[in-house]
Amino acid sequence: MKLVIANKCYSSWSLRPWLLMRHFGIPFEEVKVPFGPTFDDPAWKAEVARFTPAGKVPALVDGDIPVWESLAIIDYLADTHPDLPIWPRERAARAMARAMAAEMHAGFSALRSACPMNLGKKYAAMDLGPQVARDVARAAFAWREARERFGAGGPFLFGAFTAADAMYAPVVTRLETYSFPVDAATRAYMDAVLDLPAFRAWREDALAEPWIVAEDEVDAEPIANYRKSA
Known part of the structure; x- marks a missing residue:
């Protein structure tokens, strides 16, 4: 399976299925498509559209089956891995x-x-x-x-x-x-x-990323900056 995500520093929706798959040891290939200068960047949308008709991240590609939206991906993983307690058993x-x-x-x-x-x-x-x-x-x-x-x-x-x-x-x-x-x-x-x-x-990878996405930076002075290279 391939999991298509965006920047780990900023992409909250990407974090959700990645975290689940990593925690439960579900094998996958990570495909990272960093955000463009804006969330409507045509080049970014075109690249993501190669994997999912929704043109959004995250997207899971299991052979010829694309799954998009975090919650749908999680449910798909629960269906395909019934041995794992992805949802509570009770x-x-x-x-x-x-x-x-x-x-x-x-x-x-x-x-x-x-x-x-x-x-x-x-x-x-x-x-x-x-x-x-x-x-x-x-x-x-x-x-x-x-x-x-x-x-x-x-x-x-x-x-x-x-x-x-x-x-x-x-x-x-x-x-x-x-x-x-x-x-x-x-x-x-x-x-x-x-x-x-x-x-x-995930956070270790996020802090090593070089990209800054202006739309996800708030207009306030931080009290700490953890990025290694940005």
Whole structure:
């Protein structure tokens, strides 16, 4: 299988299936197509369109089967690897994990808009408005509820790492990058995701990338810059 992604520093949607596949040891060939100067760059769209009719990343190519959209890719991997606990095995936990993943896929637009994923920098806490605050509060509440109901077996939302954690990993990075104040339970969950070996590998690659994408750089002075070469 081939997984087509964009820049690891910025591409939150690419992170989700990559993290899942790396964590569960699903073999794949990484195809990185760095973003152009803008997200509407014709050359970038043309290159990505070689792999997926949607012209977006991520895209999974399994032989003659293209799959696009992170959540669809994750479900395809669960279908093709039924031996792996990509979703929780227990029905109630699996239902909640799927609902949370779908909510992530469709929602949290204020947080995603105001706080682009940027693994190369850290910013001081700032007031980003009530809609962003509501998104952060909703994420923290959902994480806490999942942990309290189903998280006894480990540090992740449903104990062991699952697709739900992969879907929320970019939210974790945003809370870290933009220094959102969080409670102890949220901090513990964030630390578990940030310390996941698969995430550490992604972040190491991200920090070595040379590209700067202006549209994903916020107009604020960072308090830390982790990039090695940019």
